[in-house]
Amino acid sequence: MNHARFFFAVFLFLAGCTAAQAPAPAADTPSPPAVSPSPALALEPVLAATAASTAEPTPLPPTLTPTPTAPAVQVCSPLVEHPIDELLLIVSDPYYRPPANNPEGRHHGVDFSYYRRGERESIAGTGVQAVLPGRVAMVLADSFPYGNVVIIETPRAALPPDLLEAAALEEGESLYLLYAHMEGAPLVQVGDPVEACQPLGAVGRSGNAGIAHLHWEARRGPQGTTFTDMQFYDTRAAQEQIDNYLLWRISGVYRHFNPLELLFPGRVFPTVTPTPRE
Numbered sequence: 681m682n683h684a685r686f687f688f689a690v691f692l693f694l695a696g697c698t699a700a701q702a703p704a705p706a707a708d709t710p711s712p713p714a715v716s717p718s719p720a721l722a723l724e725p726v727l728a729a730t731a732a733s734t735a736e737p738t739p740l741p742p743t744l745t746p747t748p749t750a751p752a753v754q755v756c757s758p759l760v761e762h763p764i765d766e767l768l769l770i771v772s773d774p775y776y777r778p779p780a781n782n783p784e785g786r787h788h789g790v791d792f793s794y795y796r797r798g799e800r801e802s803i804a805g806t807g808v809q810a811v812l813p814g815r816v817a818m819v820l821a822d823s824f825p826y827g828n829v830v831i832i833e834t835p836r837a838a839l840p841p842d843l844l845e846a847a848a849l850e851e852g853e854s855l856y857l858l859y860a861h862m863e864g865a866p867l868v869q870v871g872d873p874v875e876a877c878q879p880l881g882a883v884g885r886s887g888n889a890g891i892a893h894l895h896w897e898a899r900r901g902p903q904g905t906t907f908t909d910m911q912f913y914d915t916r917a918a919q920e921q922i923d924n925y926l927l928w929r930i931s932g933v934y935r936h937f938n939p940l941e942l943l944f945p946g947r948v949f950p951t952v953t954p955t956p957r958e
């Protein structure tokens with residue numbers, strides 16, 4: 681009996697499929713009504729026409745079901761001429777975790793620099809580009825210590841899961857990436873939307889830089905911040921500029937971490953701490 685029921689059910693199913701397919705000429709119709717320049721807009725009329733042509737609510741094939749997918753986020757090297765897998769070879773000064781008694785201490789970012797690499801005699805003039813898409817949160821020209829510098833904010837919602845985990849952002853926080861010591865005035869303005877790989881300038885030695893290098897910093901902090909002028913280590917700096925610098929650097933509101941963790945998610949970088957002075 682069970683076998684008989686099964687074969688009968690299969691017969692009904694096949695008959696149902698045939699019946700459902702028969703009155704659906706939309707695919708062969710030379711001029712279907714659902715022609716649109718936008719694929720997203722075209723999908724809905726096609727689904728509606730298919731549903732209307734069937735006598736009973738047959739489930740749609742999975743391929744026609746519009747499912748929201750997370751937007752792919754492009755991640756670029758900060759240096760135009762050096763892909764991500766080359767960067768660890770040209771780190772001239774690593775990220776240091778500051779000592780407990782000196783939050784300003786040592787090095788809040790990572791430096792890239794070299795002499796004589798391949799055809800190049802120096803990193804000077806190499807293009808600097810945005811690692812992630814976002815919004816320009818600060819642009820300074822010839823300031824101290826950062827020189828010609830750009831900060832770009834990438835909101836939490838724009839990060840893919842692996843980068844979100846690497847950045848360890850809390851609710852209401854954004855990722856801020858800083859590109860410093862560029863050769864000339866930055867190519868972007870505060871508030872500009874930025875795409876990944878968008879040119880920001882070129883490697884230089886503006887600000888507090890003995891040699892040409894890119895100083896690249898990553899911080900997590902409250903979303904939507906636009907940073908105004910910040911200066912330090914300069915007797916001409918106004919108090920407001922000093923306060924802005926300290927807010928970014930040591931207030932604890934914008935917490936820095938090794939930016940290389942963003943380019944190599946899951947990789948553990950050794951914690952470098954300054955050698956204590958005796």
Ligand SMILES: [Zn+2]
Pocket residue numbers: 773787789790791894895896
């Ligand atoms: Zn540096």
